[in-house]
Amino acid sequence: xxxxxxxxxxxxxxxxxxxxxxxxxxxxxxxxxxxxxxxxxxxxxxxxxxxxxxxxxxxxxxxxxxxxxxxxxxxxxxxxxxxxxxxxxxxxxxxxxxxxxxxxxxxxxxxxxxxxxxxxxxxxxxxxxxxxxxxxxxxxxxxxxxxxxxxxxxxxxxxxxxxxxxxxxxxxxxxxxxxxxxxxxxxxxxxxxxxxxxxxxxxxxxxxxxxxxxxxxxxxxxxxxxxxxxxxxxxxxxxxxxxxxxxxxxxxxxxxxxxxxxxxxxxxxxxxxxxxxxxxxxxxxxxxxxxxxxxxxxxxxxxxxxxxxxxxxxxxxxxxxxxxxxxxxxxxxxxxxxxxxxxxxxxxxxxxxxxxxxxxxxxxxxxxxxxxxxxxxxxxxxxxxxxxxxxxxxxxxxxxxxxxxxxxxxxxxxxxxxxxxxxxxxxxxxxxxxxxxxxxxxxxxxxxxxxxxxxxxxxxxxxxxxxxxxxxxxxxxxxxxxxxxxxxxxxxxxxxxxxxxxxxxxxxxxxxxxxxxxxxxxxxxxxxxxxxxxxxxxxxxxxxxxxxxxxxxxxxxxxxxxxxxxxxxxxxxxxxxxxxxxxxxxxxxxxxxxxxxxxxxxxxxxxxxxxxxxxxxxxxxxxxxxxxxxxxxxxxxxxxxxxxxxxxxxxxxxxxxxxxxxxxxxxxxxxxxxxxxxxxxxxxxxxxxxxxxxxxxxxxxxxxxxxxxxxxxxxxxxxxxxxxxxxxxxxxxxxxxxxxxxxxxxxxxxxxxxxxxxxxxxxxxxxxxxxxxxxxxxxxxxxxxxxxxxxxxxxxxxxxxxxxxxxxxxxxxxxxxxxxxxxxxxxxxxxxxxxxxxxxxxxxxxxxxxxxxxxxxxxxxxxxxxxxxxxxxxxxxxxxxxxxxxxxxxxxxxxxxxxxxxxxxxxxxxxxxxxxxxxxxxxxxxxxxxxxxxxxxxxxxxxxxxxxxxxxxxxxxxxxxxxxxxxxxxxxxxxxxxxxxxxxxxxxxxxx
Numbered sequence: 001x002x003x004x005x006x007x008x009x010x011x012x013x014x015x016x017x018x019x020x021x022x023x024x025x026x027x028x029x030x031x032x033x034x035x036x037x038x039x040x041x042x043x044x045x046x047x048x049x050x051x052x053x054x055x056x057x058x059x060x061x062x063x064x065x066x067x068x069x070x071x072x073x074x075x076x077x078x079x080x081x082x083x084x085x086x087x088x089x090x091x092x093x094x095x096x097x098x099x100x101x102x103x104x105x106x107x108x109x110x111x112x113x114x115x116x117x118x119x120x121x122x123x124x125x126x127x128x129x130x131x132x133x134x135x136x137x138x139x140x141x142x143x144x145x146x147x148x149x150x151x152x153x154x155x156x157x158x159x160x161x162x163x164x165x166x167x168x169x170x171x172x173x174x175x176x177x178x179x180x181x182x183x184x185x186x187x188x189x190x191x192x193x194x195x196x197x198x199x200x201x202x203x204x205x206x207x208x209x210x211x212x213x214x215x216x217x218x219x220x221x222x223x224x225x226x227x228x229x230x231x232x233x234x235x236x237x238x239x240x241x242x243x244x245x246x247x248x249x250x251x252x253x254x255x256x257x258x259x260x261x262x263x264x265x266x267x268x269x270x271x272x273x274x275x276x277x278x279x280x281x282x283x284x285x286x287x288x289x290x291x292x293x294x295x296x297x298x299x300x301x302x303x304x305x306x307x308x309x310x311x312x313x314x315x316x317x318x319x320x321x322x323x324x325x326x327x328x329x330x331x332x333x334x335x336x337x338x339x340x341x342x343x344x345x346x347x348x349x350x351x352x353x354x355x356x357x358x359x360x361x362x363x364x365x366x367x368x369x370x371x372x373x374x375x376x377x378x379x380x381x382x383x384x385x386x387x388x389x390x391x392x393x394x395x396x397x398x399x400x401x402x403x404x405x406x407x408x409x410x411x412x413x414x415x416x417x418x419x420x421x422x423x424x425x426x427x428x429x430x431x432x433x434x435x436x437x438x439x440x441x442x443x444x445x446x447x448x449x450x451x452x453x454x455x456x457x458x459x460x461x462x463x464x465x466x467x468x469x470x471x472x473x474x475x476x477x478x479x480x481x482x483x484x485x486x487x488x489x490x491x492x493x494x495x496x497x498x499x500x501x502x503x504x505x506x507x508x509x510x511x512x513x514x515x516x517x518x519x520x521x522x523x524x525x526x527x528x529x530x531x532x533x534x535x536x537x538x539x540x541x542x543x544x545x546x547x548x549x550x551x552x553x554x555x556x557x558x559x560x561x562x563x564x565x566x567x568x569x570x571x572x573x574x575x576x577x578x579x580x581x582x583x584x585x586x587x588x589x590x591x592x593x594x595x596x597x598x599x600x601x602x603x604x605x606x607x608x609x610x611x612x613x614x615x616x617x618x619x620x621x622x623x624x625x626x627x628x629x630x631x632x633x634x635x636x637x638x639x640x641x642x643x644x645x646x647x648x649x650x651x652x653x654x655x656x657x658x659x660x661x662x663x664x665x666x667x668x669x670x671x672x673x674x675x676x677x678x679x680x681x682x683x684x685x686x687x688x689x690x691x692x693x694x695x696x697x698x699x700x701x702x703x704x705x706x707x708x709x710x711x712x713x714x715x716x717x718x719x720x721x722x723x724x725x726x727x728x729x730x731x732x733x734x735x736x737x738x739x740x741x742x743x744x745x746x747x748x749x750x751x752x753x754x755x756x757x758x759x760x761x762x763x764x765x766x767x768x769x770x771x772x773x774x775x776x777x778x779x780x781x782x783x784x785x786x787x788x789x790x791x792x793x794x795x796x797x798x799x800x801x802x803x804x805x806x807x808x809x810x811x812x813x814x815x816x817x818x819x820x821x822x823x824x825x826x827x828x829x830x831x832x833x834x835x836x837x838x839x840x841x842x843x844x845x846x847x848x849x850x851x852x853x854x855x856x857x858x859x860x861x862x863x864x865x866x867x868x869x870x871x872x873x874x875x876x877x878x879x880x881x882x883x884x885x886x887x888x889x890x891x892x893x894x895x896x897x898x899x900x901x902x903x904x905x906x907x908x909x910x911x912x913x914x915x916x917x918x919x920x921x922x923x924x925x926x927x928x929x930x931x932x933x934x935x936x937x938x939x940x941x942x943x944x945x946x947x948x949x950x951x952x953x954x955x956x957x958x959x960x961x962x963x964x965x966x967x968x969x970x971x972x973x974x975x976x977x978x979x980x981x982x983x984x985x986x987x988x989x990x991x992x
Contacts, residue, residue, distance in 0.1 A: 027095030032066040035059050035079055036105045043081060043106065044252055051076040051088070060252070070099075079104055118222045118243050120192075120232035121464075121509060121524065121573070128577055130585045130609030130632050131229030132686050132703050134158070134743070135222040138247075140759075140854075142867055143932040144952035145264040145313055145985045146215045147338060147347075148208055149244060150175055153221045155852035155869035155929055158741040158761035159703075160223055160240075163970040165207075166978040167268075169338040169347035170378065172208035174970040177225055177240030178707060179737040179765045179846060180804055181682050183782075184729065185643035185713040189223075189240040190233055194370045196448045196468040196505060197233065199532055204499035205378065205440030205474035212374040212444040212472075214334045214351040216260065216317040219247045226705060227607045227636025227684035234589035234605030235567055238640040238682040238709065246370065248355045249321045249328030256321050257992040264313035266981035268341050269955060270965055271304040272880065273902045277394040280890075280899055288891055295897055297395035303899075306398055306430050307389045311339035311981065330355040341981045342386060344433050348377040364454040371447040378476075380438040386977035388429040391884065391898045398430050409435060409481070414896040425896040440476030445469070448505070460513045464526075470503035493543065493550060499536040505529070509571070518579040528569040534646075535562040563646040566594040583611030585634075593641050593679075597649045600678035607636025628692030628699065640680035643713040644729045649677045672718065672728040680731065682709040700744035707737040708770075715782070716773070732773035735804065739765035758855040767803045767846055780839075783808070785973055789883040789914045795973060796845075803844040805972065807877060809917040810838055820918045822909050842917050845972020847924070848873030861936040866956075867929040871968070876923035878903075878964050879975045882914050903963065923967035925960035945992045954983040 035046045042063020049056035050070055059065045072095040080086040087106060093099050117126050117133055134157045141152040150173045154162045161176045180187045191198050193213070202209050222243040224230045230237035275283065277300040285293055319332035336349040356369040399405070400412035404419070411431035414422040421427070448468030455461045475498035509526025537560045541550040571589040576582075587607045594601070614620055614629040653668040684707045692699040711731040718728055741763045749756040772781070785796030785805060797808035811826035828838045849872040856865040883889075885901045886909040907918070930952060937947040960967045964974045 027072045028069045029072055029093045029095055030066060030068045030098040031070050031075075031077065031091060031093060031101060032064070032098060033101030034103050035063045035065065035081075036103050040105070044250070046079055046081045046106070049078045049080075051078050062252075077101065079106065081106055118220065118245055119229065120224065120241065120243075121195075121526070121571075122511070124575070127580070127613060127628070127630065128575065128583055128611070129229075130583050130611040131224065131634055132159075132226040132632075132688055132701075132705070132741075133222060133224055133229050134160075134701075135220055137220050138218065141215075141218075141221075142930055143865065143950070144930050144954045145262060145266075145315065145338075145983050147336065148173060148210050149213050149215050149218055149221070150210060150242075152215055152218065153223075155867050156759070156761070156854065157223050158701075158743045158852070159225055159739070159763040159765070159850075161763075161847070161850050161871075163968055164980065165970060166383075166976050167341060167980040168207065168345060168381070168383070168978050169340045170206070170208050170211040170376070171978075172202075173210075175242070177223065178705065178739060178763075179767050181238050181707055181709045181735065181737065182640055182643075182680060183712050183714045183733070183735065183769075183798055183804060185640050185680055187239050188642075189242050190230075190236040191242050191244065192233070193244045193372075193446060194246055194368070194448060195450055195466055196446060196470065197236070197530065198446060198470045199472070199501060199503050200236075201501075201534075203442055203444070203472040203474040203501055204497050204536065205442040205476040206376060207378070207380070209444075209472070211347070211349070212351075212376055212442065213244070213372065213446075214317070214332075214336075214349070214353070214374065216315075216319075216334055217246045217332055217351070217353050217372065218244055220245045226634050226686035226703075227605075227638050227682070228585060228587070228609030228634030228686060230638055231587045231589060231605050231607030231636040232571055232573055233638075234571070234603065235569060235591035235593065235639050236642060237605075237638040238680070246353065246355065246372070247319070247321070247330055247332075248357050248368075249323055249330045251323050251326060251328045251357075251359060253321065253323045253328065258317075258319045258321070259990045259992075260315075260317045260987065262313070262315040262985050262987040264315070264338075264983050264985040266311040266313065266339075266341055266983040268308050268979050269958070269982045270979055271308070272390045272965055272977060273963075274304075274390055274899045275394070275902060275904075277301065280394050280897075283887075283900075284890070284897060287887065288897075291895075292891060292897060295393075295895065297393065297397065299395055299397040301392075301394050301396060301398060303389040303392045303394065303429060304386075307343055307386065307433060308341050309339075309343055311341045313338040313983075313985075326358055326360070328357045340381070342381055342433070342978065343430075344379060344436075345381045346379050350375045364456060366452045368450040368452075369448075371445070373445045374443065376440075376442045376444075378440045378442070380440070381433055382436060382438070383978055385429040385432045387880075388426045388432070390880075390901075390977060391426060392429060393897045394899055395897075398428070411435075416895075422895055426898070435481035436478065438476070438478040440474060442472065442474040444472045446471075458512075462511045462513075464507075464509050464511065466505065466507040468503075468505040468507075470501075470505075472499075472501040474499045493541060495541045496539045497536070499534070502533045504531050520577045522575045523573070525572040526570070528567070528571065530567045530569075532565045533563070534565075536560055564594070565646050568592040579616065581613045581616035583609075583613065585609040585611075587636070591639060595641050595643075595646060595649070596677050596679070597675050600649075600676070603639045603641075603679040603681070605637045605639050605681075607634065607638075609634035609636075625693055626691075627694065627696045628690060630690040632686070632688040632690065634686045634688075635684070637681055637683050640682065640709070640713065643680075648673060648729055649675050674728055674730050676731070677713070677729060678711060678731055680709060680711050680713045682707055684708075697747045697750070698744065700742070702743075703741040705737075705739055705741075708734060709736075710734045714772070717782075733769065733800075734771040736768050736770050737765055738768075739763060753860050755858040756856070759853070761852045763850045764848060765846070765850075766848065767844075769798055769800050769802060769804055772798070772800050780808075785877075785971070787877070787879050787883070787914065787973060788975065789879075789912050793914060795877050795879075795915070797841065799841060802841050803846060805846075806841040806844045807875065807917070807920050807972070808839050808915075809842050809920055810834070810915045811840060811842075812913075812916045812918045820907055820909075820913075820916065822907070822911070822913060825916070836915075839915065843875035843920055845874055845876065845923075845969070847871035851926075861938065863934045863936075864932070865934075866931045868926060869929050870924070870926040872924045874923040874967070875920050875972060876962060876964065876967055876969050877973050878919045878921055878962075879973050880964060880977070882916070882919040883912065886910060886912050888912070921962050921964070921967075923960070923962050923969065923972070925958060925962070925967045927958050927968070928956035930954050931956050941992075945990055947991075948989045950985075950987045950989075952985040952987070954985070955980050956982070 046059040165171045224241040317334040321330040334351040338347045351374040353372045414425035450466045477496040480493040507528040511524035513522040573587045576584040592601045612631045654671045686705045688703040712733045743761040781797040781799030783794040796805045813824040851870040853868040881903045885903040932952040934950040
């Protein structure tokens with residue numbers, strides 16, 4: 001069911017300016033009836049009007065209505081509800097009598113479901129919005145096995161790129177809205193859950209903090225993309241805002257129990273391509289020394305096969321929704337057990353939520369109480385062991401001679417002559433995974449109570465108070481058994497950690513709305529206080545028996561750590577609507593942060609948005625082809641301060657390393673600081689067009705934008721001679737993003753048996769660094785993007801005039817056979833020497849274009865949906881091939897051997913060629929994210945229950961030219977060995 005109060009928002013506007021019919025003089029009667037949904041159930045909150053009059057009202061909880069004082073004669077009754085097609089029906093009213101209308105059934109109109117839009121500190125009608133705002137409702141979420149909330153809208157919103165960080169359960173996702181706006185500060189959006197701006201940082205023991213939110217509890221996800229929409233959250237809104245609204249009860253609704261259960265089977269889709277045992281053995285025998293040949297074994301082991309498995313997931317949820325008198329409620333419980341496709345890897349989540357939404361004092365006081373609690377238990381793996389499985393000698397067995405390898409649990413290991421582990425050799429990955437128990441327990445509670453009071457005696461004036469908290473507790477430990485603790489036989493290792501994070505929020509605002517004829521305005525002003533406390537203990541590592549320190553001379557110098565961050569904010573917004581045609585939104589927010597020194601703490605972030613609803617003009621008002629047409633334009637500034645530590649502006653001392661001890665006493669050293677740190681500011685221009693045709697059978701939007709970030713919070717080089725640090729944070733430079741976004745929703749088929757909807761969205765973004773401050777002549781830029789294979793090696797650079805994180809490589813020379821020539825590169829500066837001065841900027845990791853296409857076809861009780869996602873123009877540095885694809889890698893020691901990627905066949909490299917542009921590959925791709933087939937069984941148990949069955953496959957296929965495991969690599973440097981799985985999900989949903 002939809003929120004009945006949302007429909008009422010449109011009621012005054014529909015009635016405004018309409019004169020009373022002269023038919024009143026002819027006598028009056030009563031009109032009554034009932035409004036039904038597609039399930040033949042009564043619909044509360046539906047607006048019912050007598051066209052041409054001010055008479056009307058809303059339906060009761062059972063869908064019935066009664067309108068008194070209707071003039072006798074012929075009339076048209078108009079019934080409307082947000083998300084449903086408006087119905088008109090002609091009736092004849094007899095004076096002094098009751099006219100009963102036959103039950104009116106409203107059909108769902110998916111193109112209107114977003115008409116009531118959640119924005120910062122309130123809601124607006126879709127047609128009144130002046131900013132770039134996109135909403136996805138629960139019925140349009142990505143289906144299948146969804147663990148994290150951000151997966152619900154992956155590929156659904158233009159300009160929003162969501163990249164999952166590998167295939168591990170609960171793997172973090174990187175969300176970017178309209179590209180990166182900063183170099184070294186956070187580029188993550190702000191998340192606001194039920195009006196609570198939550199802590200978006202991580203917590204120890206959880207790879208992704210959003211894993212702690214159950215997606216089954218979410219009703220809608222709204223993304224605010226431009227400054228006109230986001231400036232109300234100024235202090236952390238430079239990277240966009242994601243508003244998450246959870247499911248709630250409705251007043252007068254009967255008790256409904258919903259049970260959903262999903263079972264999933266996940267299999268790897270691809271393993272890293274390395275040499276088989278026979279080819280590897282032949283290679284060593286042909287090129288290796290006698291001792292290396294002697295090292296070869298006789299087994300034929302596919303080590304990746306040994307560590308991967310077919311994984312299962314069970315996801316069960318139950319919810320109760322209803323109303324006790326005037327107390328609507330929703331209570332839910334969810335249990336998720338997810339195995340990773342790598343042995344020993346798993347995640348277990350138990351979650352619960354309570355939502356109470358009473359309306360008291362003759363509908364003047366609305367209270368929204370929301371509590372969400374989650375407990376997650378993880379067993380992590382050391383992902384380097386997947387890399388070890390790629391590298392481990394395929395001629396060696398998983399298990400060896402029991403007498404020789406008994407100290408290692410019977411697992412084969414490369415050993416010295418005395419039976420101790422060979423220090424330089426990698427360990428047996430199967431042994432390492434089975435003998436290491438890396439577990440965590442994380443708890444999170446997000447709760448708020450919001451009071452919205454319509455002040456008696458002052459029509460249109462509301463007071464709102466929001467009190468909230470976000471509490472996280474994470475702790476974990478790692479037990480490493482004897483087989484994996486270096487050269488210490490019969491000993492293991494025990495380490496532990498914990499972290500405590502607390503957020504408190506107090507927000508209050510006054511809002512006043514008034515309508516004068518065809519002009520309506522709304523003004524609000526408020527104050528916000530929010531603080532974040534982060535603390536935890538320090539622990540020393542112990543030997544396996546927990547009684548002996550790993551290094552007995554270690555002393556716990558600092559018992560724990562603590563930091564506190566405080567925001568004080570004042571905000572205001574005014575909206576103006578003139579004749580439903582001319583729209584204005586003006587916003588300002590003043591933020592003060594404790595992260596900067598007192599003179600730099602304040603930041604002011606204004607914004608303005610304009611809208612012109614051409615559909616409201618006379619020349620389009622009666623046009624049956626164009627159902628919506630609106631121009632939007634906006635400008636605004638937002639802030640960024642999320643960088644470094646909480647006290648980077650303060651001179652302070654930190655603990656020195658163990659090598660800096662004096663007579664056994666740990667020393668302290670001064671740490672780098674910058675008292676001049678201040679807000680990074682992003683200025684955004686946006687122009688947009690919202691359109692709808694053929695009763696919104698075709699609808700969508702087009703946006704063009706420019707975002708310029710100035711006073712970038714960047715890591716800069718410290719002049720030589722400083723004894724504090726080589727780099728520190730400072731406000732230096734500027735960065736620009738320009739782009740276009742296109743979104744279209746089409747409903748080509750609408751009938752009693754057939755329905756078809758599809759969505760296509762595309763976003764084009766160009767990123768460019770425009771300033772990095774004053775630099776010495778010949779400065780090439782700030783090196784970044786660390787890679788393995790050498791001490792301090794980097795593969796990317798930030799340079800003025802180029803995209804951020806551009807690859808910085810050497811131009812490979814190729815032979816007549818088309819193969820790269822080892823060590824031969826183009827002398828780009830013409831000095832006759834090949835070195836780092838010949839490096840050039842070649843491509844970058846960010847896609848130029850991000851695409852999404854989804855479709856949903858329904859025939860009677862069957863529906864089929866799918867989602868395609870794609871990136872165009874993103875490039876990936878194949879770090880695995882660059883680091884490992886050379887003969888010296890296999891022959892680095894006479895005591896053990898390492899396997900090689902099959903790319904060695906293409907290059908024949910004897911040594912690493914880390915900086916060759918050969919390894920920068922086109923990462924463009926098309927991925928089928930999800931295919932779902934559903935069947936609505938219908939009513940069961942004497943029509944007391946409804947059952948729906950579904951089957952889905954995720955990551956159904958991937959089309960790409962990239963040679964690595966997966967081209968979808970955030971940051972563009974592929975060190976990833978944990979592949980995304982292909983998951984088959986079978987589900988049922990039972991409503992009672």
